[in-house]
Amino acid sequence: MKNITYLTYAFLSLLIFSCSTDWENQEQLKKSYSLHSNWEFKQANKEQWYPATVPGVVHTDLFQNKLIEDPFYRQNEKDLQWIEEEDWVYKTTFDTPVSLQEGQHFALNFEGLDTYADVTLNGKKVISSDNMFVGYNKEVTSLLKEKGNVLEVYFHSPIKITKPLREQAGFEYPADNDAREEKYSIYSRKAPYSFGWDWGPRFVTSGIWRPVELVVWNSAQINDVHIQQMSLTEEKVMLKATVEVNSSVVGDANIRLINNSSTFSSQEKKVMLNKGLNVIELEAEVENPELWWPNGLGEQTRYEITTQLNVDGDFVDQESHKIGFRTVEVINEPDSIGESFFVKVNGQPVFMKGANYIPQDSFLPSVTKDRYDWMIESMVRAHMNMVRMWGGGIYESDYFYDQCDEKGLLVWQDFMFACTMYPGDKDFIRKVKEEAAYNIKRLRNRPSLALWCGNNEVGVAWDNWGWQDSYGWSEEVQAKLLEDYNRLFKEVLPEMVKTYDEGRFYYPSSPISNWGNLEDFTIGDNHFWGVWHGKYPFESFKEYVPRFMSEYGFQSFPSFKAIKKFTIEEDWGLETDVMNTHQKSYTGNGLIKVYMERDFNVPDNFEDFVYVGQLLQADGMRQGFEIHRRRMPYCMGTLYWQLDDCWPAASWSSIDYYGEWKALHYAAERAFEPQLISTDIEDELLTVWLVNDEWKEIGATLNVKWNTFDGKELVKKSLPIKVDGNTSKVVLESTLEELLGRKSTLKERKSMYLTLEAEDANGKVIAKNYAFFFKPKDQILPKATIKTTVVEEGNTLKIKLKSDVFAESVALSLEGEVTAHFSDNYFHLEANQEKVITLERTTINAEELKKALEVKCLNNI
Secondary structure, eight states, X not given: OHHHHHHHHHHHHHOBOOOOOOOTTSOOSOEEEEOOSSOEEEETTSXXXXXXXXXXXXXXXXXXXXXXXXXXXXXXXXXXGGGGGSOEEEEEEEOOSSOOOTXXXXXXXXXXXXXXXXXXXXXXXXXXXXXXXXXXXXXXXXXXXXXXXXXXXEEOOHHHHHXXXXXXXXXXXXXXXXXXXXXXXXXXXSOGXXXXXXXXXXXXXXXXXXXXXXXXXXXXXXXXXXXXXXXXXXXXXXXXXXXEEEESSOEEEEEEEEOSOTTEEEOOEEEEEOSEEEEEEEEEEXXXXXXXXXXXXXXXXXXXXXXXXXXXXXXXXXXXXEEOBOOEEEEOOBOSSSBOOEEEETTEEEOEEEEEEOXXXXXXXXXXXXXXXXXXXXXXXXTOOEEEEOTTSOOOOHHHHHHHHHHTOEEEEEOSOBSSOOOOSHHHHHHHHHHHHHHHHHHTTOTTEEEEESOBSHHHHHHHSOHHHHTTOOHHHHHHHHHHHHHIIIIIHHHHHHHHSTTSEEESSBOSBOTTOGGGGGBSEEEOOTTTTTOOOGGGGGTOOOSEEEEOOOOBOOOHHHHHHHOOGGGOSTTOHHHHHTOOSTTOTHHHHHHHHHHSOOOXXXXXXXXXXXXXXXXXXXXXXXXXXXXXXXXXXXXESOSOOSSSSSBXXXXXXXXXXXXXXXXXXXXXXXXXXXXXXXXXXXXXXXXEOSSSOEEEEEEEEEXXXXXXXXXXXXXXXXXXXXXXXXXXXXXXXXXXXXXXXXXXXXXXXXXXXXXXXXXXEEEEEXXXXXXXXXOOOOOOOEEEEEEEETTEEEEEXXXXXXXXXXXXXXXXXXXXXXXXXXXXXXXTOOEEEEEESOOOOHHHHHHXXXXXXXXXX
């Protein structure tokens, strides 16, 4: 009888069954109330309080109160370094939003504190923060009162906190990007780039940088839901949800998964909750699932699955996740060539096109929803399917990852470690484990999440950057550094991924291979910095092709219009103090000129230099984009450095701090089209590739036109071509003499170019590109007269352009305060052919556009 009773109880406790719990007619008891009002702040050792913005950081609060100048203007950065040495206090007073009743629980939830902070409520310390990358949740029920609760956050200077740790270490860590002689950044779990980088300023921030709220819950709440895809076929997907429930009572509960699709099925489960943490597993299935695909390959179908919890008849909590059904595999294994590195999505190898992302601002709460939307939209428009979240920044906001899920951008997620060695002591490892657990659990349900990487460049740096000699470490110190590295990146982090996100690809450090040795390019991913840091010519992209290019780049200035926002006229020059302040690379602005002298005539006028510099960056990187794509499947990814800027500066970005696309981003948009024509002319031989990213075979007509810059068509040849899906193929090889029908002199070719188009059966151009016989500095370009006409069609403004000759690299800009995004820019305009450009993201009218519009082309520089 005793055994029967026990079995009956166990059966009832775990039984999955359909029950009559009233979910629809009850209001969820758990509520959240933001605490973003009435904040003020002060320097800790002073008396005066000032209004503060939460979320925010001290630098922006100081600026808004006119206590400091604009941090980004001219050389103001240098005058604001005192801020990192000070302690700061933030305070607000609030009333409890609901009556204090027995059985209710109140918790303070800080999503982000930057970084060393003590939080007190009504004089009682409730939280001590030491990690910017985690959230803090603390029950405060016993401390609350109905009216006048005082919430205070005391931020300790990150420098003062970490100074003793540096002194105890007895040696200097190789944090070369830390823009201070004493290196403190490695000791803090704080965004590394805030201490300075070779594209960003040093603004070591403090503040409540993410939302803070008061959470009210009753008998139980859902802490976490992990939804795992156990199997996936065309007919069915099987899911397992592991739910963490925190309960303050012992009692009966009902829990279920719901979705509004008729093909979704799951059954309600009755469980017995114990006080504290309860872990409950639920199962579900979806018949005939629609798959989630990366951008450009299909739809981003997601199923919103909601977990609901009912305790003793009360609907206490629910949590929703939008799940995409897909498989993502990173294939990194020995092969006949060396060691592969590529991504398979839903069983198919996919060439990854994308960029490396850095935080969009030195002051993170300044990044608005609109800025996030535009950055995501800019990647999607450029046909990208992957974004690398670089390890010197932050784990981005939930909203950012939501948009990646929605728009089909696979996320390569670094942990936040970059370009230096790190401590391996017990306290540091504790922080890393907390950080990893928090962010893995936060991101693991997302269909966009593709892989985890332990760090950026630390492994390759240890082996190749000469730290051991330049820092003069003893053998004992070197052994400690290597031991700590292995513990952190080869033991702790992979174990955390295995524990919280089992099955997801993890590897310790990107890149796997070093760019200095050509033989390394057969092995894994590579960060090729021969172009720029190595001063290799752009043509070296043809030789140095890795299995996966996960980082490479070339610099330019932002537009001259952007430069005018943070400078005055006396600053306009290549080597002025202000322009050098806004150039953080050790190679400086002069390297842009070195490369420009190779390919372009160097303008004397700084405004023209900025324009030509953007063309230089765009064309150099275009070569890399095209070469990587046409070398598929040997090379299966190209992620350039870098997408964006955190302040206005000369950098490797394709989108400047103000959100304006540089010439590079327009070049990426063209080079990442689903179908790409790419050419190479070497030793009088023309080779033409067609790259096809789509799954289906493409049949088309290739038209090759040999033209002169003054508008004459010398030859047009057409031939049928076919290219399989997901393939790069040579579709034409011809000597130049065969193509033209006669020999041409080098002098003639300085005034000539090729146009290449692929037309489908309906006459639609599916791919187009140009080929030039000489670099721009050696071309004989006639002066161009470009006529522009502004037309207004409904609420849309358009610009029609026509040139009397071939106009190379036409650039549109708007003078003054007016802004807009051009649907295309930095394009070639063929003689007597009209091109129509649409204006977006603008509020100007036709007359304002006519007055503000400026047009440049290389012919007239």
